[in-house]
Amino acid sequence: MTPADAGPPGRSPRLWLIAAFALCCFPIAARTAHPLDEQLFVPVTPLDRTDGARAEQWAFLEACRAHLPPQPVFTILAEDPDTAMALFMMAIGAYPDSLPLPTTYYGNPTPEIGAQAPLVLAYRSPPPPEWNLRLIARVRQGAVYARVPAP
Amino acid sequence: MSWPAFLAAILALPLLGAGAAFHPSVRSESLPARIAAALALGVVGLTLTGLVWTWASVRWSLAVLAAPPLAVSVLLGFFWARRPAPPRRPGHTSRGIALSATAIAALALVLLFWTLVTGGATSVDYLFFWGVKAARFAAVRGIDTELLRWKYFGHAVPDYPPSVPILQAWGALAAGRLPWRFVPVCSLLWIAAAAPLVRALLRRRMGDDAATAVACFWVAATTITLAQSYSGGNAEAQLLFFETLAVAALLVEDAAAGVSRFLPALMLAGAVLTKVEGAAAATAIVAGTVLRDALERRRGILRHALPLVLAPAAALLVWFAFQRHAGLAVGYRSHGPPLAVSVRFLPTVLGEGLRNLDAGTLWLSWAVPIAFLLAARTDLRRLLPALALIAGLCGFLVFDYMHDAVDPSQRIGWTVPRVSQSALAACILAAGLAWFGREPRAREVSAATASPPAQ
Numbered sequence: 250m251t252p253a254d255a256g257p258p259g260r261s262p263r264l265w266l267i268a269a270f271a272l273c274c275f276p277i278a279a280r281t282a283h284p285l286d287e288q289l290f291v292p293v294t295p296l297d298r299t300d301g302a303r304a305e306q307w308a309f310l311e312a313c314r315a316h317l318p319p320q321p322v323f324t325i326l327a328e329d330p331d332t333a334m335a336l337f338m339m340a341i342g343a344y345p346d347s348l349p350l351p352t353t354y355y356g357n358p359t360p361e362i363g364a365q366a367p368l369v370l371a372y373r374s375p376p377p378p379e380w381n382l383r384l385i386a387r388v389r390q391g392a393v394y395a396r397v398p399a400p
Numbered sequence: 401m402s403w404p405a406f407l408a409a410i411l412a413l414p415l416l417g418a419g420a421a422f423h424p425s426v427r428s429e430s431l432p433a434r435i436a437a438a439l440a441l442g443v444v445g446l447t448l449t450g451l452v453w454t455w456a457s458v459r460w461s462l463a464v465l466a467a468p469p470l471a472v473s474v475l476l477g478f479f480w481a482r483r484p485a486p487p488r489r490p491g492h493t494s495r496g497i498a499l500s501a502t503a504i505a506a507l508a509l510v511l512l513f514w515t516l517v518t519g520g521a522t523s524v525d526y527l528f529f530w531g532v533k534a535a536r537f538a539a540v541r542g543i544d545t546e547l548l549r550w551k552y553f554g555h556a557v558p559d560y561p562p563s564v565p566i567l568q569a570w571g572a573l574a575a576g577r578l579p580w581r582f583v584p585v586c587s588l589l590w591i592a593a594a595a596p597l598v599r600a601l602l603r604r605r606m607g608d609d610a611a612t613a614v615a616c617f618w619v620a621a622t623t624i625t626l627a628q629s630y631s632g633g634n635a636e637a638q639l640l641f642f643e644t645l646a647v648a649a650l651l652v653e654d655a656a657a658g659v660s661r662f663l664p665a666l667m668l669a670g671a672v673l674t675k676v677e678g679a680a681a682a683t684a685i686v687a688g689t690v691l692r693d694a695l696e697r698r699r700g701i702l703r704h705a706l707p708l709v710l711a712p713a714a715a716l717l718v719w720f721a722f723q724r725h726a727g728l729a730v731g732y733r734s735h736g737p738p739l740a741v742s743v744r745f746l747p748t749v750l751g752e753g754l755r756n757l758d759a760g761t762l763w764l765s766w767a768v769p770i771a772f773l774l775a776a777r778t779d780l781r782r783l784l785p786a787l788a789l790i791a792g793l794c795g796f797l798v799f800d801y802m803h804d805a806v807d808p809s810q811r812i813g814w815t816v817p818r819v820s821q822s823a824l825a826a827c828i829l830a831a832g833l834a835w836f837g838r839e840p841r842a843r844e845v846s847a848a849t850a851s852p853p854a855q
Contacts, residue, residue, distance in 0.1 A: 270507075292518055296522050299521065300524055303524055341536065
């Protein structure tokens, strides 16, 4: 280091490096607190390790994919409004060519909107019998239905 | 397998802004540092191109999106390459410091990579709206304005600036679809890309060893807080890139009039196009810079501040004009009437705010730079670009949380770990400069002129 480059005397960069290494010990400690097989587990969804509930919901959407036609128009039923909202939000991106129609939106019932969807994705919640649906496929955590046209 | 093509598209972004690497204020730096500047210009260029093509009803493709920023960048590069640049300063980093810093930074990046690749830091908002917009934009080959206007898409904050969805859509176009599990891993690239330029900028005001050590600490602190705040796949890493480099460039600039502000202006434009908070941060950074310049009696303050104001303002105006053209609500939504503040929430806001600033290290990431800052007993005026960002961001957050209709504890827990990251970065840079920094060159020159060296 040239004199012009030198910092104030007695101020060693090593202190900063020691502190930087000390920071790294926190994630290392957090990692080693879990068993190795858990560390090596390959996630199935983007949220496996950050939000188990949302991960299950994402996996449900992935499972439904095989049973949906191109450019599907569907609504989603779930056991509670929060779950239905989360599934609706994720479905818009999970199926980029689709039109998801909400049956509830932020907890506000919108049955007139959801009723326009010819397909129903039911997550952990059987649809009401009066909906007159035909089962297309059972998938993990739910099922895919189609509305039966009124005679 | 779509992720290699997505990664290749993201890694190609610096090509779209390669001209920036030839700007006289950057040209003398190392190649990795110049690539970071090129990345910034590439991102800003791609974002603006995405907006303009949608406005003009031109369907996106890789070639259509790449052509304008590439052409502009090449032209600017030829123009800038002919202008004189300061000579390259040879490096003097001690072998031990270089090796240790590289090892620690690599360890921090590997830890973040491992966390991201195993899905341990994915942002829920990425699946709720960032990635959602990207997937839909790629599907319709443009900004899906019909979707943004849809009554039942309000949860996806349609008013948020478009850079992140456009970038992810760019990758999705290359990959054929959005590789949902892989996209969060790319958050790492922002830190890896910024680090060499952070170090290069710091070298302008401190010794090479010191600049290397401070940059290394910045890498460690930011990688850990990105993981801890579940920022994989959202806009935080990109915002951190732009805001850190804007602050670094302004902190280390010479006091001499006429010094180029191309780099910080570019970074502020990028920040504004990345997130709403980017506009608040840009305002604070510019205010801090102008105040510093005034207090230090620098010459041509207002004229010199113009690029810092015009670049982010122009970027913001383009987005707002697009909103208007697309029939969207123009501007940003607040969380309530501006003056409807609940003072009763202040203790909660302060208490929960501090509790959520632990940055994944039990507050050590903050404590270390604050300790250096206090111990340095330096003139705080020269640190104002960074201090204004810290104060402005904290003030903005306190004001925002006090607008909540209900107890904001939960929202603070969700958001403070993410949105405080730029303030942490600014704190690290300010502390590094306070601890190691030399005075601005113009002062050295004037001091040398006023008093001849002792014989």
